[in-house]
Amino acid sequence: MKRDTITAAAIQYVPLADLYLSDLNPRQDADPEGIDLLADSIAMIGLIQNLSGLMDAEGRVGIVAGGRRLRAIARAIERDPAVTARHPELAAIPVRLAPDAATARAWASVENAAREDLHPADEIRAYGRMKEAGAEVSAIARSFGKTEAHVYRRLALAALPAPVLDALKAGEISLGTAKLFTLSQDEALSLQVLDEVRGRDVSEHRLKQALQPDTISANDRRARFVGLDAYEAAGGRLTRDLFSDNVALHDADLLDRLFADKLDEEARRIGAGWRWTEISAESYLSYEITAKLDRLYPVGGDLTEDEAERYDALAELAEAEALDEAEQAEFEALTTILDGDFTEAQRAVGGHYLYVQQDGTLRLNGPWLRPEHRDEAIAAGVLTGRADHRTGSGGAAEPAPKSPYSGALVSDMKAIRLAAIQSALLDKPELVFDLLAFGLSLASGVSTHVFDLTPGRPTNCPTKPEGLDRPARLDHAPAAHEGWSRPDLRVDDLPAAFRAFVAAGKKARNAALAEGIARTLPYGAGGSDFFTVIETDSGASIRKVWTPTAENFFGRVSADYLEGLLLSLTGCDPQGSGFKAFKGQKKAEKAATLERLFSDADYQRLWQIDAEKKARIDAWLPDCL
Incomplete structure (x- = not known):
């Protein structure tokens, strides 16, 4: 097969008027804001890298590599014609000319495909050195063709211990992980945690706990009640996350005393x-x-x-x-x-x-x-007249306040909670085995049954499944009697089927065990306290798998309940126009409003939902479980 030959070429200097963007250049479109930033950089430090192009029959040069630089040069000269006096290379622009179309096409493909951005670790260090040398953020941004906001975000990481930036450069931690290290004020602790997380996928929550042991979130009810100003005035120490609105309090004893x-x-x-x-x-x-x-x-x-x-x-x-x-x-x-x-x-x-x-x-x-x-x-006559009362000893007791939740809704919420726990157990086969062994041994007593090994078919799907992200693996297997009418459910050669199952390996076995046993977990297994232990140890979260909607929840409680919930979640003024308008709606409209509040980011902005309120909405659960 015949191959095109790419021939080397010398640099020539071409006036801007004789340059244009070639059709061979794959980057025909460019972000205007990015071009403006690059123009600022070129105006400040000049053109560092030449352009590459192909001369046409009229003697003009079509740029095949360096189209953004060409646009930025034109923009810089348009803004300030005197820039060519400070940087002569902008008056006669260095262009590497391709000897033929094949070479030009190869250059266009190679430069644009192989171009690599500066590594974040190198970028952070470069910005940090310029800042230490006295450069303003605006100057750094112009030099690198970046926005000032981008430079500020990188500079926030410049003070990290050198080993953290080294790990980032080596790919042992991600940029997101590096950002979390800004939470720590203890370099020795930071380096200890770094050694533990190198090359590992550690959750943000766990890493924050490791970097800030014994800290308390500003969203904790004690911190909200006391107030951060009062806490700091009393000498309390806190850390503000540079990349979010999160605040961590370090003096738990002081907070408890102030509370x-x-x-x-x-x-x-x-x-x-x-x-x-x-x-x-x-x-x-x-x-x-x-x-x-x-x-x-x-x-x-x-x-x-x-x-x-x-x-x-x-x-x-x-x-x-x-x-x-x-x-x-x-x-x-x-x-x-x-x-x-x-x-x-x-x-x-x-x-x-x-x-x-x-x-x-x-x-x-x-x-x-x-x-x-x-x-x-x-x-004293206190329980007479208009005052509601219970009669004295021997009288009939006043009924307890009526629950806002119907029996069917409570049953559905229990099914949702059970689905959340069973879903979590699917990924925790070792916990399933521990629970299974415990339930089958005398260590749990003779009357404790952790799993319903009939196998049972406890209800883990509510009557209104909308909003529940429930794994299909939790669907109960067909009943045994269905095997008579469905040949696909029968196994004729059981030994061969067993050999094939074993050959699939331990991972497949564990998955089948976890799936088969997890879905037999009945609601309230072992009593409420032990059931909560299972829920906690499995990492189950109802809101991970369920989002309240008008159909599955809000339309099934009273209008008064919805009004109280809106006030609690948004903190709006009960006398304000927004709440008055909500209160004037029909119940179905109120239910739809609450559904939008939970799922529509644009609608949340209308209610001025900040990060704290958003967290409250994301964590909210009805108190009927």
């Missing part, structure tokens, strides 16, 4: 005048606590005839949003009278629970009457 002190202070302030105020260490108050208590309700006030007439008039103005400031104050005062207040007798026997929610907000729950104070309350 407890502020909570105690709030309890004293809020509980003034009440019989008791109890602080709950949890982020919620369970039904089990409140179901044993009596709720106390404010005693409503009465308006005079004139006040009642005035209230009706103001209410009409309020409905039309026509109240002025004075009328609004008057309307609120009359409303307060109607709403009533708690009497001294109620305060003498009742109290509140105080706790901090996951989002760091203080929640006051009550007032409640404890069983030991019920007789005293009855004697």
